[in-house]
Amino acid sequence: MTPPPSPFSHWLNKRLPFLRPLHQHFSRFPMPPVNGWWTLGACLIAIVLLMGASGLFLALNYTPDIQQAFSSIETIERRVPSGWLIRSLHMGGATVFFAALYLHIGRGLWYGSYKAPRELVWLSGLLLMVLFMTTAFAGYVLPWGQMSYWGATVITHAIEAIPALGKPLVTFLLGGNDLGTVALHRLFVLHFTLGFIVLAIIGLHVLCLHGVGSSNPTADSPTPITTTRPFHSDYSIKDGLAVCGVLIIYAILIFFLPDWLEKTSNLIPADPLKTPSDITPEWYLAPFYAMLRAVPSRLGGLIIAATSIIILFALPWLDQSPRHNATYRPTIRVGMTLAFMAFLTLGIAGLHTPSTIWLWLSRLSLIVWFSVFLLILPLTARHERLSPKGDHS
Template sequence: MAERPKSVSAWLNTRLPIISVFRREYIEFAMPRNLNYLWNFGAFAVVSLMLLVLSGIFLAFNYTPTIADAFSSVETIDRQVASGWLVRAIHMGGVSMLFAALYVHIARSLYYGSYKAPRELVWLTGLGLLLLVMITAFAGYVLPWGQMSYWGATVVINAVNTVPLIGKPFASWLLGGEGLGNIALHRFFVLHFVTAFSIIGVIALHVATLHVTGSNNPTGKELTRSHQTVPFHPYYTTKDGLGLCLFLMVYAGLIFFAPDFLTLADNYVQANSLVTPADITPEWYFAPFYAILRAVPSKLGGLVLATGSIAVLFATPWLDASGVRSARSRPLLRVALPALFLAFIVLGIAGLHSPNGVWLWSSRIAVTYWYFYFLGLLPFVARRENSDNLNGAGE
């Protein structure tokens, strides 16, 4: 006869090994001992997403997705529902904190070469996560039905309409008609929820691919000796916990001391299709791509450049053929990458200003460098910087 399990957990684990899998993947999982605090931003993104999902569910209880009632229902949440203002502030602040964590997370991956073999799928699923977050944020931005929500969506829909063959049919399908109305608002509401929960699945896939290949580290070298690694718990649970305390302090400061940073003043005015704002400005996390959209006179050209600026990231593992991962061991990349990050920041600032004068030319120079880095500089540097001529600094 089979031996009787000594506890309920042992009995469960023999039939559904949840406990042993969790212990293997999240307690005993070997992590490089030299990871710095830039590796904490993945945990920051997960916590931000959890707060966004929870607060979004509570907001949905009191939101009405019709053009007649959407704005007033948001006002009711802010002014009449018990602690509604706090839940909404957590939701709006969570978007900013999530994008900030994702952008730093991606920048760290670019600098330390975490996109290179054998971690291509980790990189691709991470970029897929970014796209889903952007779609979710855009759909959610329309829901309050304020002036900036309405006109920001109008700008995007007009840009989509310029795409040959598929642009107008796709925009018409998304809107359910010729313009933004009840059907469109309801579809954005559904899209916001569906993509939000889809993000959870993509995160699970992203983490699963990471656990297959193992984590990269600042040196970019594979760690094969036992003394070079430590268990995830308690070493990195403690480190992540400390980082999360600081992260949540910034989050709380944003909510309680800088609430005006969470959205634009025009969005506290109900949408009016007859009154165009003096300057249509996106939220900061969309500003770099908005600047690219306006960098050229052609709407279609701007849309191609904006979407291409993300698409080129998907090709990065194959554009960079160097055998060396980390920019620490790549002198040319140590200069080129900070310039790329600066170009992204310049695009973000330019996207928050009117597209004329110095801001227009700044965005054009920045987007030119963005494409030059990925399509010209990175392949060239990869041929110059390899494990042979860098004294074995590669894998």
């Protein structure tokens, strides 16, 4: 028997009548027999909320001026009460978030979560990834250390390579031809504003998901499970346990592995006259940095890096097979494994100096990445479409 609502709940429901059906929808939302990979969404939301709260605190104490930006970071770290902890939460959040995000997207690729009728769930998720990458890049420049400055220089030079539009676009974004106070101030505003836009898109992503429901990982198995259970309490408890596990990893990074969160070269104030011996991005942007370096042309590298993301947006139309789960699609199982290995190789290559071996490994990985999504996936989907009752493996 359901207990009667409290006086406060009764008062609130009369003034906000949509709260009760919204609560009932989320608690009774029918869930297929998903596995632990589906808890990553809740983990990502928890990390975003922590980063948002810590980011607001940092914004109150940061000065977007090239003469004061670095010293304001030092002030936060050393003089503001618990400032070092808040900043570590923000930096560590980026590391944990992108690790969970790439696993979340990898799960979607493996289980075919981009297929109809979940195209909007997939597209809104990829849009979030692009927004997070942009937000992370803008935030990385704000400390105005050596790596911040030279990393921004590399990206702006890549954008300048766009014919006709590149130079005017960079001038508009930076407020001039050089990285200075105006550029730093605009990147600060961009970083701050994108945080709120990201929250709105997360709401859209959840709305799209609840409109069509979660995908069923057992749908392609010889004995699919079609029964569903309400989200609360089984799945809400699993999500809560997963969030606790991620928070433990979060704490280990902050308290025991702080050197993993910031490069030592970024502890030196930016010096436009002294180029670092090795310019490397944060690990979560390293795969795309490796793509930029793999092509001799700046424009070519930019096109390759952009196209590698664009094809993910096109997956719902590239893969129109009636099957979803790569576990039961032998060719796709091999192809997805190769794609994951290629992405990992690109990430490692992006963190190393551009030696001959790493450049060729990057190029080979790019060939594998594009071959999987532009050749193997469409051809396999066509074959499976013509013989949908083929044997499972």
